Amino acid sequence: MTDRASSPSRSLVVVTAGLGVPSSTRLLADRLAAATERHLADAGIDARVEVVELRDHAQDLTNHLLTGFPSPKLQAVIDAVLAADGLIAVSPIFSASYSGLFKLFFDVVERDGLAGKPTLIAATGGTPRHSLAIEHAIRPLFAYLNAAVVATGVYAAAEDWGTGGVAADGGLVERIDRAADELAAAIAAREHQPVADPFADPVPFEGAALPARTRTEAGPRTRPDLAPPGSGAA
């Protein structure tokens, strides 16, 4: 794959954990994606958008947890998220937090896979009383994953699809636009990051075996007596 650093094209992956068909979570996800696409276009960037409905992968996610490896279909989704230039993650709020399905997915994406990735977080709920779940549940999750989460998180309650959508004090339409603007700016400001392949570029054993504190110089080869970098043993 070529480095797209200089290309005016960026990939945007939208992960939505809505369960209903149609779901308001998907509806919000689509609005956020469209708005981000628009802002990227304004900046002269062509966005390639891929939407992932976690419901389609619910069984595979459970199997991944149980067996330790993803099905080929789920692997393709994980790869798309890892390679994405920007991420929109949308969950319904269940029991005061993100849904189990939403968490299941981010549990199986490798720990450093989202580091530095421009990310927009959003949620839906039946009542506006749960809007801070974005701040106390979803944002800490992505902080742990070292994602670069934009300042505005978008929460849509049932009423936001009606009168709340255009409320004078910051309706849903305006919040979507602000968050999308922030995400597009973050994506535009960051070069495409190729995903590292540990199989193509292993940490050389010689590099890992830096000058040994071993006192004997005998032996057929240099001694790999020391810990590799990043082992936490230093």
Added chain:
Amino acid sequence: MQFGVFSVGDVTPDPTTGRAPTEAERIQAMVTIALKVEEVGLDVFASGEHHNPPFVPSSPTTMLGYIAARTERLILSTATTLITTNDPVKIAEDYAMLQHLAGGRVDLMLGRGNTGPVYPWFGQDIRNGIALAYEHYGLLHRLWREDVVDWEGKLRTPLTAFTAVPRPLDGVPPFVWHGSIRSPEIAEQAAYYGDGFFHNNIFWPADHVRRMVDLYRRRFEHYGHGPASHAIVGLGGQVFMRDNSQEAIREFRPYFDHAPVYGGGPSLEDYMEQTPLTVGSPQQVIDRTLGFRDVVGNYQRQLFLLDHAGLPLPIVLEQIDMLGELVVPVLRREFANGRPTDVPDAPLHPRVAASRELEASPA
């Protein structure tokens, strides 16, 4: 090419009867399995090592020493020996001793172990897993090759003027395989030393196995041990056979559905599609196993996992009979077919190699 059986040594209830073997029964079953492996003409028996229930083999060299005394040709190995939580000094001593008692019929496979609490139980930290594998093996490698060792590392107490006894039989250390499912660092380590690399090939789709083995082969060549095609590769595999595939699937399904490692997860059919597990006729097992060569190239050792998930001993012994009668003879012939003559076999201790040559030469 070598063929054999590896056992995890789990005590799992038979899901069709609810009955679990006692520890005593399971330990004797492992011994019986090893003897059967030799009886049907296979080459290797490898024991797991575990330090928590529901597993029995905490002390592999004790078991392998006993099996050594009751066998003539069988190569005794491990799958795996915990290089992280065992003291490398004790590994050096135990396996050198076993080598003497078994007349050289010994090699071993090193692994890290993925059971979190085992590390603190042995005074270690799982976050140092790779560092332990690197440092401990660095020491083990020297203890078998240098008579007197001065050593200082970070994760074990230093040694001054230490000699591991007994010295390896005839001064030749046991051959070492490094086993890892997903850590490129371990493939790199195996390549650095020119040791063998083993992929258990059970829990993981073929593409990952290919990537790990490719890395190992490429780096083996990089470190000057010979061309990539000469690297020493072993694979695991998991099979259950009956005369026809429907019968095999019907009989194995309850064991699959309740197995500790994948029960409650994917269907048997999906799992067979996504991993090398083969439940079917002997011919299907032959075809699938021959296909492994397309994934990793010509390789040196194929081990089968048969005695897990609560399968009762008589069925396991039947499976080994089928391997010996119907499967392995065909695999030996077919794998030899088209195998370049310069591809080496897995190294044997010179004494074992000499006795094999003697057997092969016309009387």
